[in-house]
Amino acid sequence: xxxxxxxxxxxxxxxxxxxxxxxxxxxxxxxxxxxxxxxxxxxxxxxxxxxxxxxxxxxxxxxxxxxxxxxxxxxxxxxxxxxxxxxxxxxxxxxxxxxxxxxxxxxxxxxxxxxxxxxxxxxxxxxxxxxxxxxxxxxxxxxxxxxxxxxxxxxxxxxxxxxxxxxxxxxxxxxxxxxxxxxxxxxxxxxxxxxxxxxxxxxxxxxxxxx
Numbered sequence: 001x002x003x004x005x006x007x008x009x010x011x012x013x014x015x016x017x018x019x020x021x022x023x024x025x026x027x028x029x030x031x032x033x034x035x036x037x038x039x040x041x042x043x044x045x046x047x048x049x050x051x052x053x054x055x056x057x058x059x060x061x062x063x064x065x066x067x068x069x070x071x072x073x074x075x076x077x078x079x080x081x082x083x084x085x086x087x088x089x090x091x092x093x094x095x096x097x098x099x100x101x102x103x104x105x106x107x108x109x110x111x112x113x114x115x116x117x118x119x120x121x122x123x124x125x126x127x128x129x130x131x132x133x134x135x136x137x138x139x140x141x142x143x144x145x146x147x148x149x150x151x152x153x154x155x156x157x158x159x160x161x162x163x164x165x166x167x168x169x170x171x172x173x174x175x176x177x178x179x180x181x182x183x184x185x186x187x188x189x190x191x192x193x194x195x196x197x198x199x200x201x202x203x204x205x206x207x208x209x210x211x
Contacts, residue, residue: 027094031201039194041083114159121152142185146175
């Protein structure tokens with residue numbers, strides 16, 4: 001009986017230590033919604049520019065440019081900004097809801113560390129994408145976003161559920177592959193930010209949230 005009691009006490013201590021050192025209230029359902037938003041945003045882009053889903057999304061190579069590049073850039077930024085806003089809003093709302101249900105604080109030292117480690121690679125990637133845009137290298141923007149996002153997840157994974165690191169690895173791999181066939185960049189972007197998020201979100205929900 002005493003051994004069982006000691007084991008339970010150790011488990012409780014371990015759980016408390018984990019909650020204080022890692023941000024564990026990320027919502028799996030938010031990943032599903034983020035993936036859906038990304039797929040919808042990609043679908044709108046395909047429809048807007050009359051692309052066939054079975055053909056290259058951007059049929060150009062280095063040295064070639066669009067006649068309507070300004071319109072494309074404006075639309076991409078508007079589309080991406082809307083997807084990003086919905087993704088952040090949904091993630092915050094569902095994470096706060098999960099934290100409240102679990103009776104734990106959302107904004108603690110672990111959350112701050114995770115956020116800092118997530119933002120630094122994302123900020124670097126965003127600035128690098130602006131440089132690509134400035135030099136007219138549009139075809140590498142999709143691969144770049146995937147790679148830097150994957151690096152951000154790997155970096156932040158030290159302060160949250162380790163499962164997120166697997167998603168980061170897949171994002172990096174997709175970005176690297178996409179860099180060699182950039183004409184399919186939007187398809188790879190849809191897979192990375194859309195399908196992979198949905199799969200990850202479902203797994204996280206079933207593993208940590210569903211009772």
